[in-house]
Amino acid sequence: MTSTWITGRTREILARHGIQLKKSLGQHFLTDQHVLDKMMKAAELDSRTGVLEIGPGVGALTQRLASEAGRVVAVELDGRLVPVLEELFADQPHVSVVHGDVMKVNLAALIRDELGTNPRPSVVANLPYYVTTPILMRLLEERLPLAHIVVMIQKEVAERLTAEPGTKAYGSITVATRYYADPEWVCRVPAHVFIPRPQVDSAVIRLNVRSQPPVEVNHERLLFQIIRAAFNRRRKTLPNALAPLLPADLGKEVLIGALEAAGIDPRRRGETLSLEEFACLTNHLDERIL
Numbered sequence: 001m002t003s004t005w006i007t008g009r010t011r012e013i014l015a016r017h018g019i020q021l022k023k024s025l026g027q028h029f030l031t032d033q034h035v036l037d038k039m040m041k042a043a044e045l046d047s048r049t050g051v052l053e054i055g056p057g058v059g060a061l062t063q064r065l066a067s068e069a070g071r072v073v074a075v076e077l078d079g080r081l082v083p084v085l086e087e088l089f090a091d092q093p094h095v096s097v098v099h100g101d102v103m104k105v106n107l108a109a110l111i112r113d114e115l116g117t118n119p120r121p122s123v124v125a126n127l128p129y130y131v132t133t134p135i136l137m138r139l140l141e142e143r144l145p146l147a148h149i150v151v152m153i154q155k156e157v158a159e160r161l162t163a164e165p166g167t168k169a170y171g172s173i174t175v176a177t178r179y180y181a182d183p184e185w186v187c188r189v190p191a192h193v194f195i196p197r198p199q200v201d202s203a204v205i206r207l208n209v210r211s212q213p214p215v216e217v218n219h220e221r222l223l224f225q226i227i228r229a230a231f232n233r234r235r236k237t238l239p240n241a242l243a244p245l246l247p248a249d250l251g252k253e254v255l256i257g258a259l260e261a262a263g264i265d266p267r268r269r270g271e272t273l274s275l276e277e278f279a280c281l282t283n284h285l286d287e288r289i290l
């Protein structure tokens with residue numbers, strides 16, 4: 001399968017079915033075989049593994065997944081593409097197409113009923129840009145029994161998810177993601193390998209989903225509140241950034257005390273803290289502000 005062949009196949013399928021692609025659905029179809037090769041290598045599939053694909057489009061990635069995985073379930077929102085995919089994969093009973101919005105489908109039930117959990121299935125997808133972050137957060141926060149998530153996303157989002165503390169790209173989403181998964185950069189993908197060409201470059205990342213968070217916190221909700229507050233006012237020092245979380249009867253000295261007890265200099269900004277430091281701060285603060 002060469003890139004020219006994938007391009008021709010994509011155009012031919014779209015023309016045959018009279019389908020005009022919709023930007024509102026993030027429909028930019030991948031045509032590069034080398035990128036597909038890299039996604040497949042990162043996905044590490046074998047005939048025992050199940051894969052959930054989100055947004056199969058006209059099935060360029062689905063075909064590759066079907067050739068290596070034991071079972072593929074692909075969720076597609078666009079009702080015009082569902083019969084096309086069903087026709088394309090009619091002779092491959094280990095591939096199923098589900099018509100639905102991945103933000104609304106019961107993913108836990110779909111994975112349990114269609115993919116099983118031993119070995120843990122993976123998600124492999126070229127995600128629609130307009131809903132990338134909500135999809136990733138849903139996959140992680142629901143604690144679905146996944147091994148890893150290999151996704152093509154907008155390059156800037158990929159940089160945020162794989163950023164290190166203290167860098168410009170480091171944000172609340174970076175820290176939140178790290179609580180659930182260990183991120184790895186796979187490759188950068190230029191805009192010109194898609195039909196139609198998007199405005200931005202993309203990148204493939206792999207999230208190795210953790211079975212346990214790497215830190216222990218007494219109050220998970222408070223951890224995420226602290227992370228959000230720290231990055232909402234990222235240029236402020238931590239006592240100033242976190243002050244809005246305090247009940248009216250407590251002053252900033254409570255925050256300074258907790259930061260010092262956690263071994264964190266109160267003059268630091270939240271954007272420099274690692275997940276481990278946020279967790280330590282949470283555990284020193286919870287009894288005083290909950």
Ligand code: SAM
Nearest residue numbers: 028029030055056057076077078101102126128
């Ligand atoms: N997998 C194909 C590829 O790599 O060429 C298409 C990827 S395209 C970037 C994103 C796909 O996601 C489109 O087929 C689009 O219709 C579908 N999609 C958009 N929003 C969706 C949603 N909420 N749930 C499921 N699929 C969605």
